[in-house]
Amino acid sequence: xxxxxxxxxxxxxxxxxxxxxxxxxxxxxxxxxxxxxxxxxxxxxxxxxxxxxxxxxxxxxxxxxxxxxxxxxxxxxxxxxxxxxxxxxxxxxxxxxxxxxxxxx
Numbered sequence: 001x002x003x004x005x006x007x008x009x010x011x012x013x014x015x016x017x018x019x020x021x022x023x024x025x026x027x028x029x030x031x032x033x034x035x036x037x038x039x040x041x042x043x044x045x046x047x048x049x050x051x052x053x054x055x056x057x058x059x060x061x062x063x064x065x066x067x068x069x070x071x072x073x074x075x076x077x078x079x080x081x082x083x084x085x086x087x088x089x090x091x092x093x094x095x096x097x098x099x100x101x102x103x104x105x
Contacts, residue, residue: 010018045053058066
């Protein structure tokens with residue numbers, strides 16, 4: 001039978017059938033099996049687990065409260081850093097004045 005096909009010219013229908021067969025073999029080779037789907041299903045969280053997870057999650061109000069607490073601690077530090085920065089600038093001006101006076105003599 002193979003010898004008959006070799007001598008005969010391939011028709012458009014034969015080409016289409018060959019293409020479909022090759023594509024379906026590719027699909028079968030990469031397609032998920034029942035075992036793959038079952039193992040994925042086992043890894044998924046259940047509704048109860050999701051409810052528990054949501055219960056443990058911080059709410060927007062919790063995050064805002066934590067932010068406010070952090071800002072209460074940081075504001076005094078920020079003010080102290082700002083004061084120090086102003087002192088450095090003031091000292092820089094004083095040093096510049098002293099240097100001008102010394103160079104003028």
